[in-house]
Amino acid sequence: MMKKNVRKKLADKIAKYLITVGGIGTILAVLLVFLFLLWTTIPLFKSGEVSQNSLAKSELSDVRHGIVDEYGLIAAVFDGEAFEIVSLPTGDVIDRMPLKFKWTSFGYNEKRNSYIFATEDGGILEVDFEFKKDNINQGVAEGKARYSVTDGRLMEKIGDQENSYYAGIKIKDLIKVQDGKKITNIDEIRNDNDNFVAYLTDDKVLHLNEVITKENILTGEISTQVNESNIDLKKVLNGRNPDYLKINSSKTTVMIFFKDGEYISIDTKIFESPKILENKKIFSDGRKITYLDFLIGRNTILVGDDKGYVTAWWPIEDQLNKNNLVFSQIYSFYSGDDSPVRFISPSKRDKSFVILNEKGRVSMYHMTSGKHLVDIVSNLTKPKIALLNQKNNKIAIFGNKGDKIETYDLKIPHPEITFRSVFGKIQYELTSKPEYVWQSSSGSDDFEPKFSLIPLIFGTIKATIVAMLFAIPVAIMSAIYTSEFASKKIRNSIKSTIEIMASLPSVVLGFIAALIVSPFVENVVLATIFSFIMIPFSLIFMGHLVQLLPKELLNSMGKYRIWIILLVALPLGLYLGVIISSFVEKLLFYGDFKYWLHNYNYSPLGGWALILLPFGVGITIYLYRRFLYEFYESLLENKSYHQAGVIELVKFFVLTICSVIITFFVAFLITKAGIDLRYDLPIIESIMNTYVQRNALIVGFIMGFAVIPIIYTVSEDALNAVPEHLRSASLAAGATQWQTVVNIILPVAMSGIFSAIMIGFGRAIGETMIVLMAAGNTPIIDMNIFSGFRTLSANIAVELPEAVINSTHYRVLYLAALVLFLMTFIINTFAEMIRIKYRKKSSQL
Amino acid sequence: MNKFARKNFKIFFKSKGEPMLWLTGGGLVISLLMITLLLLLVLKNGMGNYWPGGIVYFKLKNGEAIMGEITKTEYYKLPDDKINTLNDEDKKRVLKNNGKEKRFLVRVGNFELSNKHFEWVSLHEISKQDYPAEAIVLERLEWGRFYGFPKEFIVDGRPVASDLKGILKNYDRYHNDVRKLWRKKVSIEKGEIGKLNHKIEKERLKLKEAKLELEKAYLSKNNEKINEAERRYKKISLEFEEFNKLTKNEYDKLINEINKLKANYEKYGIKFLTADGKEKEVKLYEIVRGYTANTLSFGNKMGIYLNRWIEFLTDEPREANSEGGVFPAIFGTVVMTVLMSLFVVPFGVVAAIYMKEYAKSGKIISILRIAINNLAGVPSIVYGVFGLGFFAYTLGASIDQLFYAAKLPNPTFGTGGILWSSLTLALLTLPVVIVSTEEAINAVPNSLREGSYACGATKWQTVRHIVLPRAMPGIMTGFILAMSRGAGEVAPLMLVGAVKLAPEMPVDSIYPFVHLERSFMHLGFHIYDLGFQSQNSDAAIPMVYTTTLLLIGIVVLLNVVAIYIRNRLRKKFIGSVF
Incomplete structure (x- = not known):
């Protein structure tokens, strides 16, 4: 009996020891990655020894x-x-x-x-x-x-x-x-x-x-x-x-x-x-x-x-x-x-x-x-x-x-x-001004390697921002819809589908982006851009349209909403995008958008209008809220349900037209002032310029696709974690589901959603295969969304296999990896801290 | 309708938020639609590639003729001055299409004759279009596809049949046997000669080792040692010579056998006439598959289709990976993933147990959690950089110095290989395993633990007999998710050991059977390499699709299994809450 006890205790001690060592050791691995990168980079900055x-x-x-x-x-x-x-x-x-x-x-x-x-x-x-x-x-x-x-x-x-x-x-x-x-x-x-x-x-x-x-x-x-x-x-x-x-x-x-x-x-x-x-x-x-x-x-x-x-x-x-x-x-x-x-x-x-x-x-x-x-x-x-x-x-x-x-x-x-x-900026031999240049090798003998990481960091951030512009709205809206409006039955299958989306290897996405999406988009650039505008338009339009239906029907149509979206609203948005783009292309872009991009004789009006549209919409909404809201409310008084629906629809159209008019007005003013967005903007030079087949737009779209699942999953978790009693209380007090979402759920889940966005950022920054395959890999600093770029990660993937061990080039690539590591480290730590804080807060609710 | 409700329509509409609701719904539909479209696209192209298509024969207006399979049809904008040179009928058609003209991308094959794999043909260039019944497409060992009309079946330089029927009959009669002989030859080359080479290499290394030993002895200036080393070196050199003589005999024997086989199968061939009237003899053994594409029945087509799939899954690549199979890549991926799991699962589980059952202070836990989340967020390429520098160039180089000095300066472990790849990916997937194990351990109710302690069990006994068995499904989930991640990750592998063509498998029949230092082929890297580094990328694209389909299939299957297990676990867990 005693013997058995001793053995038992010994086993317990050994297990405890091993598990502690294993556990801590495993976690030290993170530190090891960091230290090793640092250790390889430090010799770069040492001066000579004599x-x-x-x-x-x-x-x-x-x-x-x-x-x-x-x-x-x-x-x-x-x-x-x-x-x-x-x-x-x-x-x-x-x-x-x-x-x-x-x-x-x-x-x-x-x-x-x-x-x-x-x-x-x-x-x-x-x-x-x-x-x-x-x-x-x-x-x-x-x-x-x-x-x-x-x-x-x-x-x-x-x-x-x-x-x-x-x-x-x-x-x-x-x-x-x-x-x-x-x-x-x-x-x-x-x-x-x-x-x-x-x-x-x-x-x-x-x-x-x-x-x-x-x-x-x-x-x-x-x-x-x-x-x-x-x-x-x-x-x-x-x-x-x-x-x-x-x-x-x-x-x-x-x-x-x-x-x-x-x-x-x-x-x-x-x-x-x-x-x-x-x-x-x-x-x-x-x-x-x-x-x-x-x-x-x-x-x-x-x-x-x-x-x-x-x-x-x-x-x-x-x-x-x-x-x-x-x-x-x-x-x-x-x-x-x-x-x-x-x-x-x-x-x-x-x-x-x-x-x-x-x-x-x-x-x-x-x-x-x-x-x-x-x-x-x-x-x-x-x-x-x-x-x-x-x-x-x-x-x-x-x-x-x-x-x-x-x-x-x-x-x-x-x-x-x-x-x-x-x-920093360096003035290289025979150049007239200091520049950021990455050029690690060349055929000539007298070549001086140029190791500025700035173009690569710029490319990384450019890709990330474009991707996030697409991914954040889509992912968060998906999460809100799934957690608050979708029926329990389909919720699980939606989540599983999106989890499968998360598991898709990025090499597959890169291949699709480079060999299918980019040649396709090249022929329909403007239609693609207009689809991005017209799809939300058509969705909101459909929302207004169904308000014309009898109230009872409206209440019971929640079940079919996503099917109508799939079968009517989306195709309508796409169709409108194609129709309007071909119309606009003839009207504003002299019949050929891609030619317009680099033919500076053509007026930049169309380009300005395209860029300023979101601002036009924003200004219109602001003006409406500020000056016309009261008037609008007074309009609705003493109207029947059906009439009110019609007025809503008319309001929507009027506001849309106002946005377009405001946009064009501003665009016209800027054009008159002689500023062309294709070449002479201050600091950033251009937002639109020559079209390259593999560009930031394509990468943004596909990389958005790659980060949507992670943002979706984390923010859906955050929305779900909002205590059920808050939801019930809000609904019981007579608030509608939408009011509950906007006023109760979203504010509570906000930090979780923010941390989801941060994690998405981290993912997009480090993504390698998609950019490697679909970004053209030219290390240039150019705000033009239609030009290629090179990211830190793609640069490492392309150049590290050829770098001689412990050479300057090799160590600079390690420095690039270290920069990448630190960028994601900061973002992730930040996200995690917010999440911990949020968890504490929500547990108090 | 009462007055109150009437007044509140504005509130009604605003509170329903119908337009915004449609916007959020739109977001969801777009996400789901994108994934569905992507899967369908890959499915359609991946599944459809291997279906045998017909051979089209175009007689062109400039007198040339081309023949092949149409792989793509599209409209393109014809320049105005070009339109004006067309004849009336074509002009009318083009103008009707807004100045756009139809064109076909024809896979014309016969690369060794024409230096082209593909050719664009516009509709207005064609004077006659035909689907000749006697046209044959061949898939060959080299030079890609061949399209032509059979003329003669040749045995030993003499024609034995010159009509289509006779040629096909002879083809059916001899093709299988000839291919069998050829395969035997290849297996001798790869198997026996490979083994022999291995032996020679081993002996050579022994000799070099002795020489290094001798040099070391010279440096030490210890006469005794020098004598000893010299004696040893002499002995080994003698042995080596002896061995060389022996292997020379063996080698000659094998070469003889190969030559005999060659003589047996090289005498069969088929003479073809190409569309542009050139004559070309194709040896029978070179033909992987040949068929009269325009006269196939559905059953025949199905047969070819399945046969191609089998080749894809079980054979080695040909033609710079753009044809043949991906077996080495499948095998490499599996071996790497299994190795990775061997590393990651024990460590991940131990770390999770430590965090959940052993670690005490809350501060440590939160730091650890931040560390793990960071580990999960570090870009995969950074792991690749770390793996290359730490595992291959630091650890590997030291191992080489210690154990493989004779092979230097050729690195053994000091470069990318399957061991380093799996270790790198193990590090990468560690958070996945930790997090899912933690989740599973969390799901074990405390009452069970308390019960165990109450019965006098130690902590380890509780963990071992109560917690772990119940956490098993969660651990399995983590394991499967890690495998799926490992199978799909490419970026770090590009740096630490995946190659476009590995001459030898990481596991084979040569002692010590598992070769951890070898580089390997990987499905994901295969896709990248085929799509982007291939010289003949048009021809490689079907292969890319099929490989993509396979990879997605594997990854999605693993994920579905993991999701299933997890859902079951959750249900069970919900049922067992006290």
């Missing part, structure tokens, strides 16, 4: 420029007389290649790791570098240092293997382009099959050379075509020698800068006849240019000045004349001290760059996001240049002759992400 890697003795002379290989292990530096290949970890000069000519100017091509030099006697010459890495798969002697230099190679020991790093230099033949004339400035753009060189000769003439190599696909024959042109700049240059000459990536502009901040641009769009575009001082406060270079992609000019700032410039549209491009300062970055900028090293991977100032402070910024990535103060007495490698994970700093070489390891996982770049 650690000093090495400090190597160097035998270099004064360096002016240089290139670091992909791994940040060897560099090619130029000291004015020779190129030296340097091992960064050890500081040894592996190779030295003196230049055997007198150069005057050089240009650097970061894409191909090459330099172009101009000589005193009118020659140009290219120097190419190629960095190589070999893997040597042999046993390596024990005790060998990690890095060592042998036979002009840097050896790196990893385990029992070795990697060797080295660089090949190729100095091409000198080409005499100007016999005897000195070339003072030069720049070049070289691609695989075309080559564009711009150089300024001593006589102040700018020469442009273009070499295009074409391969005939059929014969394999290679033909080269050389074009030349020039422009005389004597007047603008005024005898001075410019300090910098740059060609932009599209070869449309050659830019000339002086140290004092003067800027001259030459338009080379028409190659044969270049012309001067702009000539101005870029700084108004007298700052001097101390260094200047392109950001990756050769679109943005980074200007380092003597006050310690680096400013980013590109041509933007003039506010007055949109065809005119004006070279403007877009961003400004502080090097950390007020000392002049010494050197700028743009990244070869993204839009970041490294600034080195005279005090030896090294700062790294990402241009578009503005994120301050790295801040280092060099130990060198007089640092000359700081170079960034291709992977953005090493910075090498070179100093004066005899100085050491400093290298730092960097860890910059997500330079392009800041809170502002995800949620």
Whole structure:
């Protein structure tokens, strides 16, 4: 007996323990989802990490420029007389290649790791570098240092293997382009099959050379075509020698800068006849240019000045004349001290760059996001240049002759992400104003991913609102009718049917929306819109019509009401919608609504009338209540039942006509004022514009369909939960069923209904398959209800399978999921709190 | 009528609220109508797709001829300048239709010859329309449908019959046998060769494991270990070579057998003439189904119809999923849902019991309730994101590191799969189970519990013997609803393991029989993929409808069962209130 008792108690304890652990553990899952999303997103917002890697003795002379290989292990530096290949970890000069000519100017091509030099006697010459890495798969002697230099190679020991790093230099033949004339400035753009060189000769003439190599696909024959042109700049240059000459990536502009901040641009769009575009001082406060270079992609000019700032410039549209491009300062970055900028090293991977100032402070910024990535103060007495490698994970700093070489390891996982770049407006390269853009991938190399979540959040909200506009009235009216007016017999089957509606997979709804509803609606846009208007109209009209029936008949017809609605009122509404729409289309939309949408010559009157109709109805009802109600009541006095019914009907028609007249009047006024809803509304631009087959209207309708059941179920529960004694009391006091509903049931159930709407909102926000299939998935911000959009959820579904794990794109998609989670979390918690409060209140009744 | 009533007509009308009542009724009717229409639409298209239609032959005015099945008829607006070029009769007709012209979408098939599956034909382009009795439609293993006139039945390159009757007779005689041989070949390829490949892969992994072991030993610089690992590696490489020799023999044998089968069935073929006069020989084994569409009796049509349904339910997909069956998708859905239920039901029930029977403080309960409601409200795609990042990329990657290092960098569990999918969906459906279990536990009257305690039972005994048995129907309801949700949910599965075509089933005859790491096909994902990612989406649409019908059928059936059980439970509960 005792034994059994002990076992019993033990079992009880174990069960209690297990159930508690299981129960709480299960619920912790919610927290886990949230924490995991957060944990994946947080690294996005971290700035870079730096650690000093090495400090190597160097035998270099004064360096002016240089290139670091992909791994940040060897560099090619130029000291004015020779190129030296340097091992960064050890500081040894592996190779030295003196230049055997007198150069005057050089240009650097970061894409191909090459330099172009101009000589005193009118020659140009290219120097190419190629960095190589070999893997040597042999046993390596024990005790060998990690890095060592042998036979002009840097050896790196990893385990029992070795990697060797080295660089090949190729100095091409000198080409005499100007016999005897000195070339003072030069720049070049070289691609695989075309080559564009711009150089300024001593006589102040700018020469442009273009070499295009074409391969005939059929014969394999290679033909080269050389074009030349020039422009005389004597007047603008005024005898001075410019300090910098740059060609932009599209070869449309050659830019000339002086140290004092003067800027001259030459338009080379028409190659044969270049012309001067702009000539101005870029700084108004007298700052001097101390260094200047392109950001990756050769679109943005980074200007380092003597006050310690680096400013980013590109041509933007003039506010007055949109065809005119004006070279403007877009961003400004502080090097950390007020000392002049010494050197700028743009990244070869993204839009970041490294600034080195005279005090030896090294700062790294990402241009578009503005994120301050790295801040280092060099130990060198007089640092000359700081170079960034291709992977953005090493910075090498070179100093004066005899100085050491400093290298730092960097860890910059997500330079392009800041809170502002995800949620704010960003001015992307070459654009004229800040925008919200989502564009995560593209075919081109120099592409900068754009990760603004705002277009996606906008799409989410747009879809949700349109869906709710349809779902809320239908669902709540259904719930009221079921719980208050439907007979007990059919109530259960109605509820079961709607529960089945709730269970329909959204993929099915999406498929129906995209492949059946949207092609169908495309042909009957206006008829669809008018059906939405005429169906309620016909329902109310039928309501008025039956009031003409004898009272006894009216009372007993409740049973057949939904059948009459199904068989008469709805078809009538649809029929009216079709008839009126075709009439209106001819009258107001010039015979073709979809054509009207994007033909701005047509008058916007019809569109305004359509949009303003609900307001027209509202205003009419308000005016009626305010001024005509008493008069109307006096009309009914001393009339027979039948007469009163007729007067009701007439009132309905008069009010309808009044609404239409008011609507048209307002629409007419607005049209006269010259405001067109298709393009020039303030802030939101347009409400109606070009029609796209998969659009917000379609998604709203089908997503409404998807959320109706949930709103219906929850609000029906709320209506049912209103205590029966309230209902009975109201009816017993002589109120009709309708009065009971409006005055007793609805106020009591209001919070429950509100929470139903909230839950519906939550559902619509997260719905994926319908929007994925039927929304066109274009991430644009556009109020037009006939345009496509992309929601957070659809975006995740489309892009996450292709995102590389832990990449910026991947983490931003997690951020999108987190935003979605938080949106629904807030809405659901809110709904739940209201419901709890409501439950307490109703239990007191 | 007395004066009082007369005065109060305004009140009468207002209080009856008849127009508003009609508006609310309208809302209800619209909801019900939408669901009914949707179900009818899917039912009609889903059921009707497989009914064999006739083959129409159009001789066009430009001299061309096309033949096929009409899949759609519609009116479209003809541009005015086009109308003017028509002849009088056509012009009159078009003008009578407000400038709209009738056109047919004809499924013309013969893709390998014409590079088209479908063609639009306008009424005014047609000079002659015919339903030829000898026209045959073929459903083939590759290239989709074929429409043509049979010319010769060929055996071993020689014609044995060249009239329709003879060809059909030969077709009936040989087709079944040839298909059987072909099926045997496929089963050898898939079954035996598949098994062999599996064995080879396993041995290869063993070898790689030994190599990894060896590398590890080198790194440890422990001579003893290195020797040991080297010995092992050598032994295994020898074994592997031996094994390779053995399997090579086996492999050759199988290939031989396949070649024999091939030789046996490839000699039969039928030469056809297409509508535009091209000749084409179709091998008999390639023909899944062929019939003279215009001379079928009702019984024949019924036979083809049922046969197509059977193929749909039991066969594998063909032609980029646009034809054939969906058996792998049905199977994948079922396996995933069952796995999901295994996870979700115990946890959900335990959580509900905890909340209802064990947890004490009211505050905790209300926080938990908010948590659960939130869990229910979190968008399904977020679960997918979580599942991918947490289950596949974190848990799965660790499992790979520990147990499947030899296969790396190819992930085993470190990518989407059926286990992760079912876990993700288990999390997603957890609230459903919790809520319905709670409801059921609530329905157990307290008096029963009190009685149990009074008899000296412990809490666990009470829960186990009194509460749970009575809550069983509610738990069942939750279980069924969770299954229905799991079967219909697609968005998270897109991220964690559903694929358009899974080469291998998650459960098969190869040890260890249940392969939790494999990706799988899912009915819902199948619909999305067919309708939106398919290259030949016009041809895929019938398949989408049928799959939709099947999916809705499953989901609705599950729901109806759940609703039935719940209603019965409620009735019982009402009866047992004290």
